[in-house]
Amino acid sequence: ASTKDQDAGRAKADLERFVKERGLVVAAWYEENESGATLKRPELERLMRDCHPGDVLLVEQVDRLSRLNEADWEKLRTDLKSKQVRVVALDLPTSWQAVSDGDEFSRRMVDAINGMMLDMLAAIARKDYTDRRRRQSQGIEKAKAEGRMRGRKEDEKRNGKIAVLLRAGLSWSQIVEQEECSRATVAKIAKRLQTA
Structure with a gap:
């Protein structure tokens, strides 16, 4: 199979x-x-x-x-x-x-x-x-174009904390451990901060 x-x-x-x-x-x-x-x-x-x-x-x-x-x-x-x-x-x-x-x-x-x-x-x-x-x-x-498929909603509260921690200079590893999130999530937030 x-x-x-x-x-x-x-x-x-x-x-x-x-x-x-x-x-x-x-x-x-x-x-x-x-x-x-x-x-x-x-x-x-x-x-x-x-x-x-x-x-x-x-x-x-x-x-x-x-x-x-x-x-x-x-x-x-x-x-x-x-x-x-x-x-x-x-x-x-x-x-x-x-x-x-x-x-x-x-x-x-x-x-x-x-x-x-x-x-x-x-x-x-x-x-x-x-x-x-x-x-x-x-x-x-x-489905995406029709708005029927949006994916999982972002955890705005957690992502806000990650942004604060990144601005405070914590390492990605420290943030991953503290917020119990993936490195990909930290990378996404870091990229947003760079383009903002």
């Missing part, structure tokens, strides 16, 4: 069912709570270190692996290919053939088809991701 809100247990149950139906053995489980839009994911990195030629990477959905930008997807795809790891996704039935016994010709055909399908689905997943981010950003901007 790619976020803390998603149910990794449900995904794992689906993967276990797939494995059991085909009489396969799972070498290791990797549960990732990082975004599928980044290549810098601890569990993905561990998986890439652990895998061996001929291993199958079984994922619930292609987009768990492929919301990457084009350069990162190309790097991941190249790494998987160089390690001779095949990707099987529950939402990509053509990939299921990768865990079936077959002659070399059939396996090469399946690998070619799956490579093409994975590339297409990676492009679609990335487009969907960027479209959703863009729409979310537009919605936030619209």
Whole structure:
């Protein structure tokens, strides 16, 4: 599951069912709570270190692996290919053939088809991701423009105290400790004082 809100247990149950139906053995489980839009994911990195030629990477959905930008997807795809790891996704039935016994010709055909399908689905997943981010950003901007999204109100009393302490020459660290606020808050007030 790619976020803390998603149910990794449900995904794992689906993967276990797939494995059991085909009489396969799972070498290791990797549960990732990082975004599928980044290549810098601890569990993905561990998986890439652990895998061996001929291993199958079984994922619930292609987009768990492929919301990457084009350069990162190309790097991941190249790494998987160089390690001779095949990707099987529950939402990509053509990939299921990768865990079936077959002659070399059939396996090469399946690998070619799956490579093409994975590339297409990676492009679609990335487009969907960027479209959703863009729409979310537009919605936030619209809400701000309409006054529906203002953020948390400033603590004017505390900020006034911070301004007094800054003018009195206390260090930022002293102010942070005394007022139990963040350095960013002190920086914001200090900047206001400089521009005033």
